[in-house]
Amino acid sequence: MALPPWTIELLRRGINDVARKASEPETIEKIKKQATEILNDLPQTAAKSIDAMMRTAEAGKKTVERWSRKHTTLSVPLLNGSGVLMNENGSGVPLTPEISEAGYELMLGDGVTGAVMEERLSQRLQRLLPAGGDHSIAVTSNFSSALTALALLVEERQLVVHRSQAVRLPDGRALPDAFGMFLPVVQEVGSRDSILPQDFEGLDSFCLVMADVGEKPLELLDLAGRDAMQAAVLPVATLGQAASTVSGDVDIPSAESMLAAGADFVVLSGQGILGGPECGIVIGRKVQIENIKASSVWPSLVACDAVQAMLAMTLEVAASKPDQIPVLALLGTSEENLRGRAERLATRLGGSDDIRNVQITAEDARLSPDGRWRIPSRQICVTHDSLSSVDWQKKLIDELPAVAANCRGDAICVDLRWIAASDDSRLAEALGGTIATEQ
Numbered sequence: 001m002a003l004p005p006w007t008i009e010l011l012r013r014g015i016n017d018v019a020r021k022a023s024e025p026e027t028i029e030k031i032k033k034q035a036t037e038i039l040n041d042l043p044q045t046a047a048k049s050i051d052a053m054m055r056t057a058e059a060g061k062k063t064v065e066r067w068s069r070k071h072t073t074l075s076v077p078l079l080n081g082s083g084v085l086m087n088e089n090g091s092g093v094p095l096t097p098e099i100s101e102a103g104y105e106l107m108l109g110d111g112v113t114g115a116v117m118e119e120r121l122s123q124r125l126q127r128l129l130p131a132g133g134d135h136s137i138a139v140t141s142n143f144s145s146a147l148t149a150l151a152l153l154v155e156e157r158q159l160v161v162h163r164s165q166a167v168r169l170p171d172g173r174a175l176p177d178a179f180g181m182f183l184p185v186v187q188e189v190g191s192r193d194s195i196l197p198q199d200f201e202g203l204d205s206f207c208l209v210m211a212d213v214g215e216k217p218l219e220l221l222d223l224a225g226r227d228a229m230q231a232a233v234l235p236v237a238t239l240g241q242a243a244s245t246v247s248g249d250v251d252i253p254s255a256e257s258m259l260a261a262g263a264d265f266v267v268l269s270g271q272g273i274l275g276g277p278e279c280g281i282v283i284g285r286k287v288q289i290e291n292i293k294a295s296s297v298w299p300s301l302v303a304c305d306a307v308q309a310m311l312a313m314t315l316e317v318a319a320s321k322p323d324q325i326p327v328l329a330l331l332g333t334s335e336e337n338l339r340g341r342a343e344r345l346a347t348r349l350g351g352s353d354d355i356r357n358v359q360i361t362a363e364d365a366r367l368s369p370d371g372r373w374r375i376p377s378r379q380i381c382v383t384h385d386s387l388s389s390v391d392w393q394k395k396l397i398d399e400l401p402a403v404a405a406n407c408r409g410d411a412i413c414v415d416l417r418w419i420a421a422s423d424d425s426r427l428a429e430a431l432g433g434t435i436a437t438e439q
Contacts, residue, residue: 077401079427083365083377083415085327086170086236086272089397089404092418093327095277095310102313103277103306113305121308128315129283130240130256136289138282138298139308143235143269144171144178145301146280150209150231150267151179152292157229158206162190162199165210170235170368175211195221200228207231207264212253214371220262229264231284236367237268239281239315250331250373255283264288270307273367275325276314279303330418331375338378338416345380345416345428354432357383357411365417377417382431383410396430403430 080092094100105111125137140146153159161176166188168174176186187206190199200206204227211233212218220230238254252273255266265284270276280303282289292298303311314325322328339360346358359381367373384392389407396403396412405412419427 079401079403079414079423079430080418081379081414081416081427082404082406083363083379083413083417084369085366085418086368087404089402091272091327092404093275093330095275095314096317096324096326099276099310099313099317103310106306106309117305121305121312124312125308125315128239128312128319130259134286135259135283136286138289138292139270139303139311140280140282140301141303141307142278143267143271143280146267146269146282147178147233149280149282149292149298149301150265152295152297153207153288155295156205156288156291157227158187158203160187160189160200160203160206160208162195162208162210163188163192164190164195166192167211167213167215169211169213169233175209175233200226203228209233211235212237214368214373216372217251218253218258220258229285229288230262231265231267232258232263234258234266234268236273236371236373237266238274238318239268240319250367250375252367252373255281259283270311270314273327273331274314275318275327277307277310279307279311281311326420327418330420333417333421335376335378337421341416341421341424342378342380345424348428349380349382349431352432354385355382356385359411361413363415365415375417377415379413379415381408381411381413384412384432399430401426401430403427 078090078092080087080090082089085091085093106117111117125139129135129137138146138149140149151159159179166174166176169178171178176188179186186209187203189203190196200208200223206227207229208221208223209231210218210220213235218232218234220232223230232253234253234255236252238252240256241254255268258266265282265288268274268281268283270279270281282292293302318325318328323332339362342360346360349355349358361379361381363377363379364374365377366375383389387395389410389412393405393407393412396405403414405414407413414427414431
C-alpha cells in the first residue's frame with residue numbers, strides 16, 4: 001500500500017531536520033567527543049578483562065600443578081605455622097644444602113663403605129666434640145634409640161630415676177618408661193617433691209638419669225663419695241654453647257655446658273634446635289660409649305653412614321657459622337621482621353574473595369609443645385568465607401605444600417616464627433591470597 005502524502009512529508013521534514021542538526025559544529029564536536037571516550041575506554045576495559053583472565057588462568061594452572069604433585073610426590077613440603085618447632089607434623093625447617101649433600105654422596109652407593117667408612121665418620125665426629133678426648137659419641141637412628149643405647153649401661157651399672165624426675169618426654173612417654181625393651185625395670189627412688197641425699201642410700205654403682213623437658217633448667221646433683229654417674233637427657237639442646245648463644249634470651253641447654261658441669265652422659269636429638277637430620281646422639285665417657293658400640297644390640301640402633309655424615313656436617317657448620325643453620329636463623333628473626341611480614345601477608349590475603357577477615361596477633365612461639373622455651377612471634381588469623389576453621393585446617397595439612405595451622409574459633413592462625421620469609425608467597429597462595437604480579 002502506498003504511503004499517504006502527509007506521511008511522506010513528515011519523513012522528509014524529519015530527515016531534513018536530522019541532516020541540519022548533524023551538520024551543526026556543536027553536534028559534530030559532541031559525537032567526536034563521545035567516540036573518543038569510547039575508544040579510550042576500550043583498551044582499559046580490554047586490559048582489565050585480559051588481566052582477570054590471566055589471573056584466573058594462573059590460579060587454575062597452579063591448582064592443577066599442586067594436584068599433580070600431591071598425587072605423585074613422596075615428600076610433602078611443610079610450612080610450619082603451628083608455632084611449635086617440634087610438633088607432630090614435623091619442624092618444616094630444611095637442612096642446608098651442604099648438610100644434605102654430605103648424606104647424598106654416601107647414598108649414591110659408589111664409595112667406600114664398611115669398617116673404613118665407619119672409622120672415618122667416627123674420627124670426624126670425635127674431633128667435633130666439645131668435651132675433649134675423655135668422651136666419645138654414639139649416633140643412633142632416632143632419639144628413642146639413643147635412650148635404648150643408654151639403657152645398655154645396665155650391663156655395667158643400674159639405671160636410677162628419681163621420682164621428681166619422672167617427667168614426660170616430647171613423644172609422650174614418661175622418662176622411666178623410655179628406655180626400651182632392654183631395661184624392663186628402672187629403679188625409682190625418692191618422692192616427687194624434692195631430692196634428698198638419703199634417697200640414694202643402699203644404691204651401689206648406679207647411673208642417675210635426669211631430663212630437661214622445659215619445666216626448669218636441669219641441675220646436676222652432688223653425688224661425691226658414691227660410685228655413681230649422671231646422665232642428662234635433653235630433648236631440646238644444641239651441641240656447643242656457641243650455637244645456643246644465637247638464641248638470645250631463650251634459655252636453651254647445650255651438651256657442652258652439661259658435660260662441663262659434670263654430666264657423664266648427655267642424650268640429645270639431632271633434629272629440632274640442633275638443626276641436623278633425624279637421629280639420636282649419646283655423648284659420654286669413652287670406655288662406656290665403646291662398650292655400648294660393642295654390644296650385640298648396637299647394629300640395630302646405629303644410624304646409617306649417610307645420617308652420620310650429615311650430622312658431622314651439621315656440627316661443623318654449627319661450630320663455625322651457627323647463624324647459617326636454618327633453624328637457628330629462624331630463631332634469631334627479629335619481631336620487627338615478623339611484624340612487617342605479617343602486615344604484608346594480611347594485605348595480600350585481604351584481596352581474596354575467599355577470605356572474610358584477617359587479623360594479626362602477637363603470641364609467643366615455642367620450641368616444644370610444653371616448657372619454658374618461648375619466643376616472641378606474630379600470627380595471621382584468617383577466616384574463610386565458606387569453610388569452617390576445622391575443615392580448612394584439615395584441608396591445608398592435606399595440600400602441597402602442607403600448611404600446619406591452629407584453629408581459633410572460626411579462624412585459623414598461622415605463626416610465622418618457623419616459616420622462612422622466602423616461603424611467604426607460597427603461604428599466601430596456599431591460603432588463597434591473590435597472586436602477586438612481578439614488578
